[in-house]
Amino acid sequence: MGAYLVRRVLLMLLMLFLVTVAVFILFAIVPTDPARLTCGKSCSPQIIEANRARLGLDQSLIMQYWNWFRGLFVGRTYAEGTPVEFSCPAPALGYSFRKGECVTQLIASRLPVSIWLAAGAFVIWMVVGILAGIYAALRRGKWQDRTLVGLSLVGYSFPTFFIGLLLLFFIVIKWNLLPYPNYVPPSEDPVQWFQTMILPWITVSMVYAAFYTRLTRTQMLETLGEDYIRTARAKGLPERTVIRKHAFRAGLTPLVTAAGLDLAGLLGGAVITESVFQLPGVGRLAIESVTDYDLPIIVGTVVLVAFFVIVANLIVDLLYAAIDPRVRLT
Amino acid sequence: MSAASTDEPYLKVRDLEVEFTTEDGKLKAVDRVSYDVHKGKTLAIVGESGSGKSVSSLAVMGLLNRKTTAITGEVWLDGEELVAATDDRVRQLRGQKMSMIFQDPLSSLHPFYKIGKQLVEAVQVHQQVDKKAARARAKEMLERVGIPDAEKRLDTYPHELSGGMRQRVMIAMALVNDPEMIIADEPTTALDVTVQAQIIELLRDLQADFGTAIVLITHDLGVVADMADDVLVMYGGRCVEQADNRELFYRPQMPYTWGLLSSVPRTDINLERLEPIAGNPPSLLSLPKGCVFRPRCTYHDQVPDGLCDTTRPDLTESEPGHMARCHMTTEQRLEIMRDRFGDRSLL
Numbered sequence: 147m148g149a150y151l152v153r154r155v156l157l158m159l160l161m162l163f164l165v166t167v168a169v170f171i172l173f174a175i176v177p178t179d180p181a182r183l184t185c186g187k188s189c190s191p192q193i194i195e196a197n198r199a200r201l202g203l204d205q206s207l208i209m210q211y212w213n214w215f216r217g218l219f220v221g222r223t224y225a226e227g228t229p230v231e232f233s234c235p236a237p238a239l240g241y242s243f244r245k246g247e248c249v250t251q252l253i254a255s256r257l258p259v260s261i262w263l264a265a266g267a268f269v270i271w272m273v274v275g276i277l278a279g280i281y282a283a284l285r286r287g288k289w290q291d292r293t294l295v296g297l298s299l300v301g302y303s304f305p306t307f308f309i310g311l312l313l314l315f316f317i318v319i320k321w322n323l324l325p326y327p328n329y330v331p332p333s334e335d336p337v338q339w340f341q342t343m344i345l346p347w348i349t350v351s352m353v354y355a356a357f358y359t360r361l362t363r364t365q366m367l368e369t370l371g372e373d374y375i376r377t378a379r380a381k382g383l384p385e386r387t388v389i390r391k392h393a394f395r396a397g398l399t400p401l402v403t404a405a406g407l408d409l410a411g412l413l414g415g416a417v418i419t420e421s422v423f424q425l426p427g428v429g430r431l432a433i434e435s436v437t438d439y440d441l442p443i444i445v446g447t448v449v450l451v452a453f454f455v456i457v458a459n460l461i462v463d464l465l466y467a468a469i470d471p472r473v474r475l476t
Numbered sequence: 477m478s479a480a481s482t483d484e485p486y487l488k489v490r491d492l493e494v495e496f497t498t499e500d501g502k503l504k505a506v507d508r509v510s511y512d513v514h515k516g517k518t519l520a521i522v523g524e525s526g527s528g529k530s531v532s533s534l535a536v537m538g539l540l541n542r543k544t545t546a547i548t549g550e551v552w553l554d555g556e557e558l559v560a561a562t563d564d565r566v567r568q569l570r571g572q573k574m575s576m577i578f579q580d581p582l583s584s585l586h587p588f589y590k591i592g593k594q595l596v597e598a599v600q601v602h603q604q605v606d607k608k609a610a611r612a613r614a615k616e617m618l619e620r621v622g623i624p625d626a627e628k629r630l631d632t633y634p635h636e637l638s639g640g641m642r643q644r645v646m647i648a649m650a651l652v653n654d655p656e657m658i659i660a661d662e663p664t665t666a667l668d669v670t671v672q673a674q675i676i677e678l679l680r681d682l683q684a685d686f687g688t689a690i691v692l693i694t695h696d697l698g699v700v701a702d703m704a705d706d707v708l709v710m711y712g713g714r715c716v717e718q719a720d721n722r723e724l725f726y727r728p729q730m731p732y733t734w735g736l737l738s739s740v741p742r743t744d745i746n747l748e749r750l751e752p753i754a755g756n757p758p759s760l761l762s763l764p765k766g767c768v769f770r771p772r773c774t775y776h777d778q779v780p781d782g783l784c785d786t787t788r789p790d791l792t793e794s795e796p797g798h799m800a801r802c803h804m805t806t807e808q809r810l811e812i813m814r815d816r817f818g819d820r821s822l823l
Contacts, residue, residue, distance in 0.1 A: 377646075
């Protein structure tokens, strides 16, 4: 177990390293000159070159990567030795000239919004999806099952931006059931925070709830057809016990994998939902950066998402081993 | 029939019918099957896959989904009728008065729970005892079925045991509440040959100890000859021949049974060579109009007027205690039988 963990963590670090290299190379070959983007249209070549030097973009690609990589651990100082010297503390993911801020601090200020969004939606979709999936499986073939399967298909087919706009239009604009979304941290005004988050939560969880309904239903049906369920019945266990004790544990275990990875993906920001509801989360930061060619931020957010997914993978594997005795961590 | 025992059979099945509703129409998986099993005796149900042998037993246990399955007929267990009984009543009897052992012990044990937990659970459904007593009972049962180091085994998971050990656990689980009737559905099929013999030996031993009535479902005629008191041969959802062990093996009277007996090697009768039965079992969705076995039967020309093509034969008593479903006369069948199996069959 100890050796397994060490190996997995090392592997994780290697993967993260490879992701950063890949992302870095990808953006280095993009046909835009980041230095050119540091100032507006009326920019003199001198200023561009000065900025290029200040950001270290005049160095070789390998040196650029090295500087970036080193920055993760020791922080980074730009325009060293000049009057405009400034620095980003470790772990520095770079500096956004556009926003005039260090990427790490930018992401850190946006991350709580994305985490709140992901966590709230996660709770909703897991509860709704699993309950609906179990109910559908137990009513297999009946109208309840057909209705739920049909609804989940609808929920799954609607694009997120459409659901978001639909909710926004009817609930907020037409019926005035909620004030217009305006994000504040929960510590500042929990009521307004909740009012702002409720629609985004529903929007994000809709697709996932639909997907988890189907996933849960399939898993449950498969499990209910297993020989050991027949054995449990043959023992004379009441049907309630058969389902709760025997079917749930085996049927819901595979959901751990899907749930862990989906949650991890969402933590890195829900791009569309955050944009529709004007939530200052990581997803919106990413989309702003893409339209602005703000490469340091793009690199930063990609690395962040990769980090979440890779860590989630490890956690999911550990959890799975804890639930299923047949899985050995070796 | 074990005519010697005049007392009431522990399990009495009469005209049992099971019909599934499928997308392709109604499917009669079991058609009017009747049999008796007495305490301490073994009835073997023999047949190919799809002959209805497992389904009929699941129907007896009440393990078929009643919503998608129509079950008619009567099942009397210890004087109580089960087909018309409530689901809950049948559930109470399951594991307590009647138990079942399945084919594949690995998939039949829950992979996430330890052996001990699964056994304790079986005890506690039917007995008002605390966990400690239930665990003691579980351990006692594991020891009884020949599992060494039982205390330690209680804390292992099914996948940590060998196939034979797992089947022993299944048997222990089935017997933990002292049921008087056990249905063993191909209990040795998934096991190594050497282990098969051990498991059959164990079942016989336990039967001798507890006087259990056993319904043994199998396609292994060796096991049947070894263990069964009575034999019921099923084909296409029907009983085609029913007799006691000696009768069936030495005076078989139905072409399908002949086919079965000619397709396995024997040491007691000199068969010229093994003859597999040509063709495949019929689809239950499109059974032949006449005799169900007619398409694979080589003796239908012995029957006049193409009766085999037009009329389903009834299960009739050809000799005392020996039922067969065939249009040929008993004399015809006895002659063919002598011809095929030699003098030993005259007995």
